Amino acid sequence: MRDCLQFYIDGKWVDPIVPKTADVINPATEVVAGRISLGSVADIDLAVAAARKAFPTWSLSSREQRLDLLLAIQSEYTRRHGELGDAITEEMGAPKSLAHGFHVGLGAGHLQTAIELLREFQFDEQRGSTMISREPIGVCGMITPWNWPMNQTCVKIFPALAVGCTMILKPPQLAPFSVQILAEILHSAGVPAGVFNMVQGSGSVLGTALTTHPDVDMISFTGSESVGVQITKDAAETVKRVGLELGGKSAYIVLDDASMAEKVGAATAAMMGNSGQTCSAGSRLLVPSARLEEAIAVASAAASTVTVGNPTGNVAMGPVVSKGQYDIIQQYIETGMSEGARLIAGGPGRPEGLDKGWFVRPTVFLTTNDSVIAREEIFGPVLVIIAYDDLDHAVEIANDSNFGLAGYVDGLDVETCRSVGRRLRAGWIGINGGFDFHAAFGGYKRSGNGREWGEFGFHEYLEIKSLVGYA
Structure with a gap:
């Protein structure tokens, strides 16, 4: 039995404000494999406040500081590779060879790609007398699905960390175990308090709380078209940037x-x-x-x-x-x-x-x-x-x-x-x-908007500022 009953907020493992749990079912056996706590709007408020407080410092961190963190995460991720694979098999039924192979490998690939890109990424570019500056967009809400839990989570977290954003992750309720381990990896690697936060629970509750929250600057969502449409409507009230990777019939x-x-x-x-x-x-x-x-x-x-x-x-x-x-x-x-x-x-x-x-x-x-x-x-x-x-x-x-x-x-x-x-x-x-891993990934038409993977994933989490007359 895996009990994932605490959330990760402001650098600490904390109990939910209102205790409430849900069973996680192993799809191969139909037997309860563990429990998670179901977060509330109040838990999201705490996580957003932590991310907002951490943003001014983390957004001004140096390239070297962020590289050191990603490399420390890489070391921990490699160390716990087997645990991640076992969790994915148990939570969503992926065959062991696939879970330990491509599932965990995709997360590792996105991490390595973020490291490679951050070493050379051009945040400032002078064009004539104007300086074009690319700056972190702010506090990001991330809502991820169950089908590729490491891929869909790591492709958001690592680019956002690399460019200086802070974040709140809402993992999938059906497949929460591997992401809980990922949060432990980030904690062990020394992610600064408030930079990464995670609240488990229901998408209808936590997703809505994130997409409507006035202190969240961006939402990155992977999932169904219908939910993506609702997120776009909710986020419009506070004019958030919304990145959507939705369905396909390729x-x-x-x-x-x-x-x-x-x-x-x-x-x-x-x-x-x-x-x-x-x-x-x-x-x-x-x-x-x-x-x-x-x-x-x-x-x-x-x-x-x-x-x-x-x-x-x-x-x-x-x-x-x-x-x-x-x-x-x-x-x-x-x-x-x-x-x-x-x-x-x-x-x-x-x-x-x-x-x-x-x-x-x-x-x-x-x-x-x-x-x-x-x-x-x-x-x-x-x-x-x-x-x-x-x-x-x-x-x-x-x-x-x-x-x-x-x-x-x-x-x-x-x-x-x-x-x-x-x-x-x-x-x-x-x-x-x-x-x-460096190719842009994202959809035309009702498959979404925005692009993830590689350098294109960095741009998802950046604002562009023009310093006119800089020269």
């Missing part, structure tokens, strides 16, 4: 060449990673019409080889995060079947032999782009295959979406991949498996 275009079968198989397996709970997942697989049946056969075979089971074992896919998430995914699978989509693999219910835990069968449909399952984000291991006639048609299908978070293009002709990628209306385009 197209994965496979070119018609000798690598098609290999690429279809890889795209299908990738969709099932993290139980499909990835906002940038390539959930619409676009394949050439002339080779549709071949693609279907490959995708079916790939889905059938995905091992599902206890995430502490040697499996490719664990459960989804909660019963609520399981029920939503089941509804979408039923919708796909009822609207006439062709079921290629998987289907409703748990995989055979699993009668406990929120396990979903790796599912593949053949459908059209106007179907519900092709237009709405399912956030589970459900892939839809859509046929295209030529590359113009593929681009048209890919861009026919309310979302624009990511897109993927795979094929042997790199120039063609580049050309198609440039035409996609999305913020992150992966070409043949490309990945880069």
Whole structure:
């Protein structure tokens, strides 16, 4: 049992003002794994006051001071790598290999990137007689989701620390354990009092308290479109900057060449990673019409080889995060079947032999782009295959979406991949498996606004001041 019953405020572990707890359920066993305290508006007020008090000093700290802190955090993060991985497996069901690998590794990558950038980042730039100065925006409220707890948290905290902001983190209620360890890491590394604060609890209570608080200068949110819209409305009353990374229904275009079968198989397996709970997942697989049946056969075979089971074992896919998430995914699978989509693999219910835990069968449909399952984000291991006639048609299908978070293009002709990628209306385009911590990450259209990752993440937390006549 993990009990996370204190908050981190003003450099200390403190009890909630009003004692109230909630159970955290292990999604693989449906057994209570621990408890967290549920914070109140009063707890947020204390955290904001601490961050506000710390800002004048931390915002004027030197580059060297901030680098020393990030390096100390890196040492602690490395030391507790295994604990973080175990917590992620327990709280949200990621297979052990994935939790200890990519999950924890993403957080480490964002930390290393912040360190590299801070060493050389240009905060001041003289243009003629004017000095352009980039200064920390102030007190930041950060609201993070459960699906990639280290990635989504570290991509906010470390750039904000690096540029001199102070912050209040509201972690995900469904996956709070790993972030509690991260707060312990920051404390052990010597983060100054008030610079980083964390209050666990309900998003509807704490998120609203942060987004409406007059002493919070910026909100950075990763999550659903509906919540992002509400945050934007709430933050408008005090004219806060709002950074949003929301949902996606990303197209994965496979070119018609000798690598098609290999690429279809890889795209299908990738969709099932993290139980499909990835906002940038390539959930619409676009394949050439002339080779549709071949693609279907490959995708079916790939889905059938995905091992599902206890995430502490040697499996490719664990459960989804909660019963609520399981029920939503089941509804979408039923919708796909009822609207006439062709079921290629998987289907409703748990995989055979699993009668406990929120396990979903790796599912593949053949459908059209106007179907519900092709237009709405399912956030589970459900892939839809859509046929295209030529590359113009593929681009048209890919861009026919309310979302624009990511897109993927795979094929042997790199120039063609580049050309198609440039035409996609999305913020992150992966070409043949490309990945880069320094690339900007964020969405077009209803997938949000602003950019995280690399140097672009630094700019999220900076104001620009012009000192005219400086020379």
